[in-house]
Amino acid sequence: MQLDSGAVAEGRITRVTDFGxxxxxxxxETGLVHxxxxxxxxxxxIHDHVHEGDTIEVKVLGRDERGRLDLSIKELLEEPEEIPRPRAIGRQSPQFEAKLRSFMRDAKERGPGSIGATKKGSTGGKRKK
Structure with missing residues (x-):
C-alpha cells in the first residue's frame, strides 16, 4: 500500500486526543487526522465524531517535514452549502458588566499611563543612597 498525497486509504483509529x-x-504506518x-x-x-477502534476512510494530505502522514476525513465528505458557525457565547453577568464599565470610566478619568505609573521623581519606595 502506497500512502502518497491524494491517496484514499482505510485505517483503524488507535488513539484519540484533544487535538486529533x-x-x-x-x-x-500511522498518521494524524488533526x-x-x-x-x-x-x-x-472530537469524541463526538470518532472513537478508538473505529475503522475509517481517510485522505492523505501529504507528509510533514519529519515524514509523518497528515490525514483528513473532511476532504472525503461532501461540503455543505453553508458551513455552520460556532454558537456565540452569551453575555456576561450584569454585575460583571457594571464592574467593567466602572473600571473603564475610572481609568478614563485618571488619564493615559496612570495605571502602575509613579509620580515624577519617585523612586518606587526605594531610598537613594
Missing part, C-alpha cells in the same frame, strides 16, 4: 485522531494502516480535518463544521469535542 491517530490512524494506523495495514502497512504499519481536529480541524474531522468535519466541515466546528468540532468542539
Amino acid at each position: 485522531a491517530f490512524i494506523q494502516f495495514e502497512n504499519g 481536529i480541524s480535518q474531522i468535519a466541515h463544521s466546528f468540532v468542539r469535542n
Whole structure:
C-alpha cells in the first residue's frame, strides 16, 4: 500500500486526543487526522465524531517535514452549502458588566499611563543612597 498525497486509504483509529485522531494502516504506518480535518463544521469535542477502534476512510494530505502522514476525513465528505458557525457565547453577568464599565470610566478619568505609573521623581519606595 502506497500512502502518497491524494491517496484514499482505510485505517483503524488507535488513539484519540484533544487535538486529533491517530490512524494506523495495514502497512504499519500511522498518521494524524488533526481536529480541524474531522468535519466541515466546528468540532468542539472530537469524541463526538470518532472513537478508538473505529475503522475509517481517510485522505492523505501529504507528509510533514519529519515524514509523518497528515490525514483528513473532511476532504472525503461532501461540503455543505453553508458551513455552520460556532454558537456565540452569551453575555456576561450584569454585575460583571457594571464592574467593567466602572473600571473603564475610572481609568478614563485618571488619564493615559496612570495605571502602575509613579509620580515624577519617585523612586518606587526605594531610598537613594
